[in-house]
Amino acid sequence: MANLNPFAAWRRLLALPNESRTKTVAIAFLVSAICALFVSGATVVLRPIQTANRAAEQQARLETLIAGIPGMSDLLAQSGGTLSTVVIDLTKGAVAEIAPADLTTALQDSSNWTGLTAAQDTAGLGQRPNFAQVYFLRGPDGNLSLALLPITGDGYNGPIDAILALRADTQTIAGLAITNQSETPGLGARIEEPAWLSQFGGKTALDASGAPRFAVAKGTAGSEYEVDGITGATRTSNAITRIMRFWLGDDGYGPLLAAIRRGAF
């Protein structure tokens, strides 16, 4: 009768000549099984630390991005707190089930874009993505203090990209940073000047009903909704008004702003 004692079986296996088929297969199996256990163990044990590292790296990149925008870093320094990146479903005004890293891939799919009619399309976009990446700044108590909303639209010479910072009441503008523009140097390009951008802080973007009222004035600002126009750059000034109104309106961040007012964030 065969000896079923595992130790004896193990000794018998080791005693086999190295070139025997049984031993070759058994050694190959044992080595790969032990290595597989070892590798999977290390991966599983270390995964939480690696995930935390990646998240920290993304946060650092975001902070460099924001710090590179003139004006925004001061704004963040005043407000304090932590910055987080969120992908928003613009139609629902809620958090989308897409990781920020996957957004670029998602937006390559034309089904994730919405066409705009001429009446809707005040910013001259043609179509609008259904998802947008926004940044929320939260105070030490976890409450939302700033929402940083990337906005874009057609200027006089080309697209204008900007980041609009809104206070938690969604009505007060905390600041605007132009990230990309190709307006006429000396005229429209003055939208980049800190002196002009500094007027935005404290202005009111929406009226009490939530409708966008912000405008770049023709000349000197006459109300809490207006900033001074830029002399000689009427079209660029108008473009800023249109872009701001589009993105603050129902086809832009309107649903998101409504959700923030309801306290959903």
Next chain:
Amino acid sequence: MPASPSLWQVLTAPLIRQNPVTLQILGICSALAVTTSMATALTMSAALTATLVMSAGTISLIRRHIPDSIRLIVQIVIVASLVIVIDQVLQAYLFDISQKLSVFVSLITTNCLVLGRTESFSRHNPPLRSMVDALGNGLGYSLVLTVIGAVREFFGAGALLGWQVLPTIDQGGWYTPLNLMLLAPSAFFLLGGLVWAIRTALPDQSEPLEYLAPDAQGGKE
């Protein structure tokens, strides 16, 4: 093996006299790729030495039971597993450096040095001896990487281990960084120079010429 050398000799021989990089020209692809700064060179050296020692120990431990027909596969599987684990550890605890080393840590698997040592030494020697030999070879590799890394970082960025030694023009100093040093060819030049220097100092390392140039044979046509 006539009068097997002492452990101390096993450890020190690969440092300069039998250096795996300069004498055997093993493992130079990583030596070229990761030596732009000393920090990456040192991390890579530590990762390779750790892999080398652990794989030598493991393989030496089971050396009597590795069937000859699958010995290379068994060795590679063990080396690859160790490398993956080390890569994961680096990603967890030294994230910045692991980003800089990127793919080169995983490529330790195919580093000829590791398989060279396990195949030629660990398969025939007891674990302690194999591990000492592996440590010696790892240190020899590290020595070369550190020297090349130091020269490249010093001349390429005017710094050593991130400390600014020579103030560069960008920072308002006087030193114009030698950008060639940060490119791969400079590692070839430096490695070639190093091999030349060692073989001049230790003439017994020079290999006999395999071919003579026509001129040297005195022929005209």
